Amino acid sequence: GENVEQHPSTLSVQEGDSAVIKCTYSDSASNYFPWYKQELGKRPQLIIDIRSNVGEKKDQRIAVTLNKTAKHFSLHITETQPEDSAVYFCAASIIQKLVFGTGTRLLVSP
Amino acid sequence: DTAVSQTPKYLVTQMGNDKSIKCEQNLGHDTMYWYKQDSKKFLKIMFSYNNKELIINETVPNRFSPKSPDKAHLNLHINSLELGDSAVYFCASSQDSGTEQYFGPGTRLTVT
Numbered sequence: 001g002e003n004v005e006q007h008p009s010t011l012s013v014q015e016g017d018s019a020v021i022k023c024t025y026s027d028s029a030s031n032y033f034p035w036y037k038q039e040l041g042k043r044p045q046l047i048i049d050i051r052s053n054v055g056e057k058k059d060q061r062i063a064v065t066l067n068k069t070a071k072h073f074s075l076h077i078t079e080t081q082p083e084d085s086a087v088y089f090c091a092a093s094i095i096q097k098l099v100f101g102t103g104t105r106l107l108v109s110p
Numbered sequence: 111d112t113a114v115s116q117t118p119k120y121l122v123t124q125m126g127n128d129k130s131i132k133c134e135q136n137l138g139h140d141t142m143y144w145y146k147q148d149s150k151k152f153l154k155i156m157f158s159y160n161n162k163e164l165i166i167n168e169t170v171p172n173r174f175s176p177k178s179p180d181k182a183h184l185n186l187h188i189n190s191l192e193l194g195d196s197a198v199y200f201c202a203s204s205q206d207s208g209t210e211q212y213f214g215p216g217t218r219l220t221v222t
Contacts, residue, residue, distance in 0.1 A: 097207060098155070098207075100154075103151045103152070
């Protein structure tokens with residue numbers, strides 16, 4: 001069925017450390033994989049996305065990798081800062097919609 | 111110059127009442143969505159409209175009725191509100207189903 005699993009559910013790191021969030025999807029036809037950041041009380045906002053014809057994409061401290069064979073994709077944040085603290089959602093396009101993962105609460109301690 | 115806007119931002123009402131949430135986007139997008147985000151932060155799609163036509167209806171009780179008067183608006187009407195309807199409802203829009211979705215600020219609905 002349509003399923004996107006996301007791990008871990010919570011992640012605590014020290015400022016300056018790296019953070020990695022992993023997702024797996026079930027539909028091999030999925031071809032678009034966005035990542036959203038949601039700060040407390042705010043709307044989800046896109047931070048990076050990747051399409052199935054690309055294996056990796058980077059934007060400053062944020063990178064996303066995609067393994068189509070294994071149906072895995074991951075978000076990597078380097079040199080984390082307290083303002084990176086938020087809930088992060090992965091998503092996969094499945095039949096005209098996005099199916100979201102269950103979210104990862106990232107806490108970056110100064 | 112707000113891209114996706116929703117009203118109201120907060121809605122507190124009693125069980126059994128009927129209420130509406132309005133959404134507007136000025137991005138010229140063809141597709142609009144309603145999502146429900148529960149207390150555990152799960153984001154679940156409810157409806158999707160493309161050019162005023164319903165294309166996705168995810169096992170949502172028929173107390174929820176979306177209406178799209180034009181491409182830029184997607185409203186959500188909820189009849190006979192129940193306690194379990196309490197959540198944050200987000201509207202979103204995108205050019206098509208496989209591109210970035212832009213979310214509205216959310217409407218926090220509390221049913222007492």
